Amino acid sequence: MIKKGVIFKKVIHVPFARIQSIEHSQYFLFRPFDVEKLQINNASKGSSKDKIQLDAVKTYVGRVLEEKHKQYQNQDVNDEVEQSDVAKIEDSNQEEANTQDNGYAQYKISTKDIALYTFTSFRVFITMFLIVHITHGEVLDFAISIYQKGFGSNMISLIAFTIMAIIIALLLSFIYTMFQFYDFTLVKEGKYLEYEKGLFTRNKVRLSTDRIQSVLIEQNVMGKLLKIMTVKIIMASDGSDEESSQAVVLPILNSDKYAEMMNDFFEWIPLKTVEKFSSRKRSIWLFFRNFDWVLFIIPIVIYFVGWTTLTYSLVVIGVFTFFYTIGNAYFKYRVSSIGLTGSTKDDYLIVSNGFLFKQRNYYVGWHEIQSMHFESSVFMKRNSLAHIVIRIRKGNSAQTAGVHYIDYDGAKKVYDWYRQ
Numbered sequence: 001m002i003k004k005g006v007i008f009k010k011v012i013h014v015p016f017a018r019i020q021s022i023e024h025s026q027y028f029l030f031r032p033f034d035v036e037k038l039q040i041n042n043a044s045k046g047s048s049k050d051k052i053q054l055d056a057v058k059t060y061v062g063r064v065l066e067e068k069h070k071q072y073q074n075q076d077v078n079d080e081v082e083q084s085d086v087a088k089i090e091d092s093n094q095e096e097a098n099t100q101d102n103g104y105a106q107y108k109i110s111t112k113d114i115a116l117y118t119f120t121s122f123r124v125f126i127t128m129f130l131i132v133h134i135t136h137g138e139v140l141d142f143a144i145s146i147y148q149k150g151f152g153s154n155m156i157s158l159i160a161f162t163i164m165a166i167i168i169a170l171l172l173s174f175i176y177t178m179f180q181f182y183d184f185t186l187v188k189e190g191k192y193l194e195y196e197k198g199l200f201t202r203n204k205v206r207l208s209t210d211r212i213q214s215v216l217i218e219q220n221v222m223g224k225l226l227k228i229m230t231v232k233i234i235m236a237s238d239g240s241d242e243e244s245s246q247a248v249v250l251p252i253l254n255s256d257k258y259a260e261m262m263n264d265f266f267e268w269i270p271l272k273t274v275e276k277f278s279s280r281k282r283s284i285w286l287f288f289r290n291f292d293w294v295l296f297i298i299p300i301v302i303y304f305v306g307w308t309t310l311t312y313s314l315v316v317i318g319v320f321t322f323f324y325t326i327g328n329a330y331f332k333y334r335v336s337s338i339g340l341t342g343s344t345k346d347d348y349l350i351v352s353n354g355f356l357f358k359q360r361n362y363y364v365g366w367h368e369i370q371s372m373h374f375e376s377s378v379f380m381k382r383n384s385l386a387h388i389v390i391r392i393r394k395g396n397s398a399q400t401a402g403v404h405y406i407d408y409d410g411a412k413k414v415y416d417w418y419r420q
Contacts, residue, residue, distance in 0.1 A: 016072040024204035105264035109184040113252040118177045120222040213368045217361040227255040236393045245395025273339035277410030287329035335359040351401045362401045374415040386411035
């Protein structure tokens with residue numbers, strides 16, 4: 001029961017059965033006062049009532065709520081909280097660590113992992129773009145003037161200046177990532193996952209694994225070269241924000257520890273596929289064709305406008321786009337596949353696709369799939385090709401994941417598995 005208001009008083013009753021998760025957020029200025037912010041995500045159907053915020057409460061309040069919520073989930077809820085429970089809860093973390101031997105796993109990020117995450121996530125280029133955009137190009141003009149005055153205009157100095165700019169942007173990206181993932185810790189206890197992160201603002205979330213709709217493995221080109229990947233979870237909730245619907249739980253995971261870590265934190269997911277169907281080689285041309293037809297606009301513009309600064313720029317952009325889409329089409333062909341871990345409703349579907357040189361692997365159980373679309377036009381069927389697109393719940397909306405131009409018979413098997 002939550003009471004708030006001075007003139008217009010309000011009393012809110014939230015049954016523990018309706019609570020989905022409790023998010024803790026503590027700004028560094030609040031730490032000396034032992035105060036934090038709580039956000040209680042519940043199962044309300046109205047978007048304005050799906051969360052309750054307590055902006056400044058003592059930290060023991062959050063511990064009491066977490067303990068009572070945990071007791072309810074374990075079917076051991078008491079009707080009344082006694083005052084003496086508070087002292088017991090403060091030492092509960094140490095007691096649980098000593099008594100729980102089953103279903104416990106822990107992951108803690110290192111400074112090296114944060115640096116790798118920054119380097120492989122291409123945040124450096126996003127940082128450079130944001131700096132130029134926020135300053136309306138003034139930083140770019142300033143950098144050009146410094147280059148012209150201090151470095152001259154030869155090619156060697158241009159390369160040196162570019163490298164220096166990338167290093168500065170990389171350093172800024174590392175600092176931002178350090179603030180975000182400082183002392184990141186993931187703990188699994190039984191059927192619960194708890195992650196904690198942040199430097200200036202410390203965020204802590206504890207959630208039930210029953211809310212997990214899909215486990216998402218992401219790996220871009222740099223990650224493939226260094227053999228590292230990122231693990232995210234897609235969750236069901238009534239919140240519309242990204243944090244309550246998708247969360248990074250393993251920022252950096254080495255490929256040689258993949259099976260071990262997945263078995264520790266997501267032991268219910270089978271990692272081996274019984275059947276796997278990949279994109280046909282013809283899909284390279286089809287992926288390329290679906291986007292590069294827009295390049296035919298360039299010769300049309302040149303024909304009517306002639307050779308101007310605009311058309312020269314379009315030609316340069318067109319050449320870059322041509323080679324980029326060829327590489328992207330080949331990458332999508334290499335990573336696109338769909339597989340089954342078995343033939344029953346208790347098995348999982350593994351969907352692998354790629355976009356902008358980043359591979360995504362979705363592990364989705366039969367019961368978590370909201371819908372599946374089997375698509376094959378007359379021309380695709382003639383070439384024995386088909387698409388499979390699934391929808392899973394993400395927050396209070398939906399996430400789509402699909403593979404394109406796979407073998408028709410393989411897609412039919414996957415569709416029949418879902419229809420059983």
